[in-house]
Amino acid sequence: MTADEKIALIRVKVERAKQHIRELHVEITSFLAPSEPYTVRAKRDPQTREPVYYVARVNGTPPVKIAAIAGDAVQNLSSALDHLAYHLVLVGSPASIRRRHVYFPISEDATKYKAEVLGKVKGMRPEAIKAINALKPYKGGNDLLWSLHRLNRIDKHRMLITVGAAYVHRSMTPSERELFRKFRERIPDLDFITVDARQVRCALQEGDELFRDAPDAEMDEDMHFRFEVVFGELDVLHTMLVPTLQRMADSVDAIIERFRPFLA
Numbered sequence: 001m002t003a004d005e006k007i008a009l010i011r012v013k014v015e016r017a018k019q020h021i022r023e024l025h026v027e028i029t030s031f032l033a034p035s036e037p038y039t040v041r042a043k044r045d046p047q048t049r050e051p052v053y054y055v056a057r058v059n060g061t062p063p064v065k066i067a068a069i070a071g072d073a074v075q076n077l078s079s080a081l082d083h084l085a086y087h088l089v090l091v092g093s094p095a096s097i098r099r100r101h102v103y104f105p106i107s108e109d110a111t112k113y114k115a116e117v118l119g120k121v122k123g124m125r126p127e128a129i130k131a132i133n134a135l136k137p138y139k140g141g142n143d144l145l146w147s148l149h150r151l152n153r154i155d156k157h158r159m160l161i162t163v164g165a166a167y168v169h170r171s172m173t174p175s176e177r178e179l180f181r182k183f184r185e186r187i188p189d190l191d192f193i194t195v196d197a198r199q200v201r202c203a204l205q206e207g208d209e210l211f212r213d214a215p216d217a218e219m220d221e222d223m224h225f226r227f228e229v230v231f232g233e234l235d236v237l238h239t240m241l242v243p244t245l246q247r248m249a250d251s252v253d254a255i256i257e258r259f260r261p262f263l264a
Helices: 003-032 064-092 094-098 110-121 126-134 143-157 174-183 241-258
Strands: 038-044 051-058 162-171 192-194 209-212 225-231
Touching: 003 064, 003 225, 003 241, 038 225, 064 110, 064 126, 064 143, 064 241, 110 126, 143 241, 225 241
Parallel strands: none
Antiparallel strands: 038 051, 051 209, 162 192, 162 225
16 A cells, blocks of 8 residues: 555545535535524623623523534544554564554653653654654644644543633724724724634533623613634633634645655
C-alpha cells in the first residue's frame, strides 16, 4: 500500500467528521433562526447609574441532537489520529501491529506525556516519533489537540454539554456609535462588537447580566445581542461549536499530511 493510499484511508474519518460539522451548522442555524434563545432587556442600576443589559427570559435550549452530532465529529477526528498511529507502526514494525493498544499519544500535561508516549508509539520509526514529539500533544503544548482528546473522552461516557448560552456579538451603544462615526467611511462594518472570549458565560439564566455601559450613558432599548451554541465543558473550552470543530478538522488534516513522508 502506498503512502497516498494510506492517507486516503485515514482521511475517510476526517471527511466523515467534516460531514458531521456541516450537518451541525444546519442544525444550529435551524435552532437559532426562528428566534433568539434569550430575550434581553435593559434597566438602569440605581446605585451606579449604569445601563444594564440582562437576560429577561430564556426562550429555549439547543436540542440534544446538536450535542450528539458534535460528539460524532470529535470521535471521528480522534479516530483519524489513531488510524495514523496504526499505519505509522505498520510501516515501522509490521510484526508488532498485532499489539492491541496503538494510539496517537495525547496527554494531560508534559510530564504525563513523557511517561506515556513510549508505550503508545512503540514500533514507529524514530523519525516518526520525533515528529509526534514536535507537535507537543498535551495541554500547554498543543491545546487544540488536547481539547479534542478530552472532549472525545467525555463523549465516551456522557453527552457533551452544549449550550446556546453565549452571546458573541453585541451592537454598539449610542456612545460607541458616536465615537466611531468619524471612521464610518473607512470602517463601515462596525455595527457589531465581538465579545472577548474570556467573557463568554455558560449557561445563561434569567437575570444574568450581559453588559454594563458607562454611568449615565444613554440606554438603548434596541440593543442587539447575537448568540451562538458553544461548548460548555468548563474544564476544556467555551468556544463556538462549528468554528472550533472546523479548526480541529483542519489541524488533523494538516497533521496527516505532515506525516506523509513517514508512511512510505
